[in-house]
Amino acid sequence: MKKLAFIYPGQGSQSVGMGKDLYDQFDEVKQMFDQANDRLAYDLSSIMFDGPKETLTNTENAQPALLLMSAAITHLLHNKGIKPAVTAGHSLGEYSALVASNSISYLDAVSLVHARGQLMENAYPEGKGSMAAVLGMDQETLEKELQTISKEHDEVVEIANLNCPGQIVISGTKSGVDIAVDQLKEAGAKRVLPLPVSGPFHSSLIKPAAKDFENVVAEYNWKDADIPLYANVTADKVEDVDNIKDLLVKQLYSPVRFEEIIEKLLEEDLDAIVEIGNGKVLAGLVKKVKRRAKVFSVQDTESLQEFIDWVKEEA
Numbered sequence: 605m606k607k608l609a610f611i612y613p614g615q616g617s618q619s620v621g622m623g624k625d626l627y628d629q630f631d632e633v634k635q636m637f638d639q640a641n642d643r644l645a646y647d648l649s650s651i652m653f654d655g656p657k658e659t660l661t662n663t664e665n666a667q668p669a670l671l672l673m674s675a676a677i678t679h680l681l682h683n684k685g686i687k688p689a690v691t692a693g694h695s696l697g698e699y700s701a702l703v704a705s706n707s708i709s710y711l712d713a714v715s716l717v718h719a720r721g722q723l724m725e726n727a728y729p730e731g732k733g734s735m736a737a738v739l740g741m742d743q744e745t746l747e748k749e750l751q752t753i754s755k756e757h758d759e760v761v762e763i764a765n766l767n768c769p770g771q772i773v774i775s776g777t778k779s780g781v782d783i784a785v786d787q788l789k790e791a792g793a794k795r796v797l798p799l800p801v802s803g804p805f806h807s808s809l810i811k812p813a814a815k816d817f818e819n820v821v822a823e824y825n826w827k828d829a830d831i832p833l834y835a836n837v838t839a840d841k842v843e844d845v846d847n848i849k850d851l852l853v854k855q856l857y858s859p860v861r862f863e864e865i866i867e868k869l870l871e872e873d874l875d876a877i878v879e880i881g882n883g884k885v886l887a888g889l890v891k892k893v894k895r896r897a898k899v900f901s902v903q904d905t906e907s908l909q910e911f912i913d914w915v916k917e918e919a
């Protein structure tokens with residue numbers, strides 16, 4: 605069997621129509637989607653298939669939608685005997701990784717991330733927080749610039765995601781991020797792109813929601829991970845259930861260290877890194893770290909079959 609890493613996308617990878625062909629093609633996917641609708645007490649799958657985009661983009665819908673689709677594909681691969689040696693996820697994607705690592709059931713995870721989305725939406729006044737992607741600036745220079753902006757303007761602007769070389773996301777007050785967009789360009793960033801998000805995620809501004817979220821996490825049934833996963837907060841492997849829960853709470857307001865996770869995955873002597881779920885964002889990040897890395901993106905029936913065929917051919 606090939607040695608594989610399964611990695612899972614986070615919020616922003618959602619798109620209207622996601623999962624529809626898998627739902628139509630596989631009875632077990634239909635069953636999982638229907639069970640998720642029942643658990644949430646609303647028709648999430650219709651929002652995934654038909655939109656509108658604005659409704660799907662709402663954090664409380666986007667998060668369970670992405671997790672459900674990732675969990676369904678993982679389930680289909682599991683039925684074919686294809687399992688990862690290690691997992692990881694980007695922000696929300698860490699919950700999909702925890703499902704794949706058998707630390708939490710997919711239904712509990714769907715319910716949990718729906719609650720997480722609501723808490724994140726309510727953690728900071730809507731429209732008062734913002735995020736932006738900074739391209740072409742190293743971390744050390746960026747940190748110095750953000751410290752200067754924070755001091756001179758009394759605003760909160762912090763690093764939120766370390767995605768890959770030359771791509772870092774910042775988060776903070778809307779005023780602070782707006783100032784950063786202009787100042788970082790002047791300081792040498794190639795581009796600074798405001799992101800279409802509703803809050804200052806992965807920043808200290810979200811920390812007030814941590815205690816409530818800790819209480820929510822405690823409501824669910826957890827166990828040690830059968831398959832190790834790389835945690836966003838530490839970029840280290842974690843399997844112990846208490847560490848997992850603690851790091852999920854910290855993840856709300858801490859930077860996502862995804863570039864470091866990719867680098868460690870590339871040291872694992874893997875046969876392939878497989879992005880499981882909607883979109884191809886993470887596959888692109890892996891290629892930015894190592895252009896010749898063997899990467900798959902499995903998000904529909906066609907890409908699923910191509911990957912299964914590759915595993916069988918190479919077995």
